[in-house]
Amino acid sequence: MQSLRFTILLCVLAKSISLHAQTRDDLQAGFMAWAKDAAQPVSEIGIDAPTTSLSFLKEMIGEARIVGFSEAVHGGTEPMAFRNTLFRFLVEEMNFAAIVLESGLTESRVLNDYVTGSDMNLADAVRQGFTFGFHDFRQNAELLRWLREYNDALGADEPKIEIFGIDVSGSPGNLGAPRNPDTALLVVLDYLDAVNTEVAARYRVKVQDFLPALSSTNNYGPVPEAERNGLTATINDLISHLERYEFEYTAASSRLDYAWALQSAISARQVDNWFRNMPQDWVLSDGVQWNQVNLRVRDRLLADNLDWVLGMLAPDSRVLVFTSVAHSAKTPVYEPGSTEVLTIPMGRYLDGRFDADYVNILNMVNGGEIAFCSAPKDVRQPMLFSSPPRDSAEFYFSQLGMSRYLVDLREAPEGLAEWLAETRQHWNGLGALVFPTSEAFDLVYYGGEVGSDCVN
Numbered sequence: 001m002q003s004l005r006f007t008i009l010l011c012v013l014a015k016s017i018s019l020h021a022q023t024r025d026d027l028q029a030g031f032m033a034w035a036k037d038a039a040q041p042v043s044e045i046g047i048d049a050p051t052t053s054l055s056f057l058k059e060m061i062g063e064a065r066i067v068g069f070s071e072a073v074h075g076g077t078e079p080m081a082f083r084n085t086l087f088r089f090l091v092e093e094m095n096f097a098a099i100v101l102e103s104g105l106t107e108s109r110v111l112n113d114y115v116t117g118s119d120m121n122l123a124d125a126v127r128q129g130f131t132f133g134f135h136d137f138r139q140n141a142e143l144l145r146w147l148r149e150y151n152d153a154l155g156a157d158e159p160k161i162e163i164f165g166i167d168v169s170g171s172p173g174n175l176g177a178p179r180n181p182d183t184a185l186l187v188v189l190d191y192l193d194a195v196n197t198e199v200a201a202r203y204r205v206k207v208q209d210f211l212p213a214l215s216s217t218n219n220y221g222p223v224p225e226a227e228r229n230g231l232t233a234t235i236n237d238l239i240s241h242l243e244r245y246e247f248e249y250t251a252a253s254s255r256l257d258y259a260w261a262l263q264s265a266i267s268a269r270q271v272d273n274w275f276r277n278m279p280q281d282w283v284l285s286d287g288v289q290w291n292q293v294n295l296r297v298r299d300r301l302l303a304d305n306l307d308w309v310l311g312m313l314a315p316d317s318r319v320l321v322f323t324s325v326a327h328s329a330k331t332p333v334y335e336p337g338s339t340e341v342l343t344i345p346m347g348r349y350l351d352g353r354f355d356a357d358y359v360n361i362l363n364m365v366n367g368g369e370i371a372f373c374s375a376p377k378d379v380r381q382p383m384l385f386s387s388p389p390r391d392s393a394e395f396y397f398s399q400l401g402m403s404r405y406l407v408d409l410r411e412a413p414e415g416l417a418e419w420l421a422e423t424r425q426h427w428n429g430l431g432a433l434v435f436p437t438s439e440a441f442d443l444v445y446y447g448g449e450v451g452s453d454c455v456n
Contacts, residue, residue: 030416031396035407042404042445045081047142051089058094060408060443061359066306068321068347068360069445070328071102072428074132075370076450079363080139082404087320088146091161097317098162098309099143102324104131105305106184106264108165115147116160122148126455127178131171135178136373138453159314166305166321168298169267172217172274173291176374181275182214184267188238191261195252199241206234213275220275221282228276235272239265263308270301295326295343302327303349321350325426326433328360329440336425336432347440361406362441365428365450366398373454385429385450392427393437403448409438 043053061067069086071079090096101108110129114120120128126141134140144163151160169184171177185207192200210231213223223231242249242262250258277293279286306321313319323346326333330351332341350358369382388394412420420438429450437444 027419028396028399031419032399034412034416035397035400038411039400039402039405039407039446041402042082042085042406045078045085045404047081047084047088047139047146049081049085051085051092054086054089054406055093057086057089057406060406061090061094063357064359065316065318065357066321066350066354066359067096067319068323068328068350068358070323070325070361070363070441072325072363072365072447073370073430073450074324075137075373075452076365076368077137077139077453078365078368078447078450080137080143082363082445082447083320083322084139084143084146087143090318090320091150095318096161096320097159097313098164098319099147100164100166100306100309100319100321101130101134102132102167102302102322102327103129103134103165104167104169104171104179104183104267105165105308106169106187106260106267107131107179108163109260111144111163111165115144115151115163117151129165131165131167131169131177131179132174133171133177133374136455138455141455162313164309164312166302166309168270168274168301169264170214170271172271173288174217180215181217181220181271182211184264184271185211185214185235187264188242188261188268191253191257191264195249196245203234203238203241206237207231210234214271218284220278221280225280232269232272232276235265235269239269259312263305270297273297273301292342299327299343299346300349302346303353306346306350307353325362325428328362329435330358330360331435331440333440334423334434336434338434342433359442361443361445362426362437364394364397364426364444364446366394366446366448367429368449368451370450371452371454373452373456377456380454382452383430388427388429389425389432392425392432394427397444397446398448400446402446404446406443406445408443410442412438 040056044050069083087099107129110125114125122145125144126135130140147161147163170179170181172181189200189204192203213220242265274294274297277290279290326343327346329345330347333343333345335342347360366388367385369384371380371382409420421436423434423436425432425434
């Protein structure tokens, strides 16, 4: 319930001055009065932290099937630690069935097999199952460890909690990843070896000349247009073949193995689509401006891959989706000073497909530093965060004097809601994105300072 103090303040502001004529101090005062009353503090965070302080989320999330939690900056300990606490709460208190990550889809089968009972050890599962450098952060290993322990304690007939990636497989663009952009294609060929050795041998001959181009982002640039077209056609033929022989291959393996194999072939096509945007004869020293178009490529495939994940789960299963702010938002995202759309986020597609069944949480951070954990310790340099600009959303949310809290933007009163829906900068300490705060996100999780907890 809103406090009497806040109600009186709103009445005074409404009578004295219109929203657009209010000074920054007026707006900040109105926001502070509402937010201090509406904010729910969050205590300890981490996979083993108590989840009792999150009980208010039952009302905020309601019956939504998909909860999106955005990550303000990749590599920060604090967002991942809260993600782990949030997921534990959603599993234990709200019957969520899976967590979905901004990590390669094909590789994530390793993660899912591990948490549901495979005999792989944790370190190998982390290294082989995460992409884009996420294997380097301790919070991801802790998530897997908890999931395995939770599932091991379930009864034989109880459904296991699952984990999936929905991103491009093979970490294209990440030169230090344990598995290369050829990963999805190789996984499909290995599957064919098990179900039809003759067809597998034929496709291995077809792709053997293409595989070097997919072994690293640096190797695709010199590939001539005709060979690029050949790779694209071969992958499409492979998908078509798997689709035609669904029943035979399912009988020779299993429904689960077939589903993963077909989706891995589609993942190989997604990798190919990503590379097709690379200019002819590109080298790393040319810069990566061409990769901007792949933001849209990725966001659409993230949404489509999530549809596949939901199809792999029991009907009406509930999932937590953990991606960056730029992927989670429900509105187009811009760069500061630009009128050209940076990307149409995955969240925009999810909002259109699921409506009220998609509730998303904007992560805000303020201060600290992160490290590039993939770099050797002796050359690893911290990236220091700068303070949020006074016109950024983070500046206002940082003024509450609370280290960690959640607030439901949908509950903002008229007038203030209009101000929260204005387009403004959202600052993560290293850079900014521009979007209308309360139109792009339903809730805000303010987490304060961040650091990095590298495995090595």
